[in-house]
């Protein structure tokens with residue numbers, strides 16, 4: 001699995017992205033992240049988007065599931 005990126009959906013929480021990765025923002029700026037994992041907000045309440053800051057807990061975020069509904073890349 002070396003070199004692969006794994007995205008794990010946490011129940012009522014963030015997406016955990018595991019693996020070395022590079023973020024590219026809307027302006028095209030890239031930032032290399034060498035951490036073992038990062039948590040990305042999926043509740044919309046984080047003050048540090050795109051990262052999770054734990055606000056989902058206080059906001060009472062309830063995800064419907066996080067299971068796959070479509071093939072990757074499908075609209």
Ligand code: FES
Pocket residue numbers: 013014015040041042043044045046051052053054055056057
């Ligand atoms: S998922 Fe954690 S702050 Fe949004």
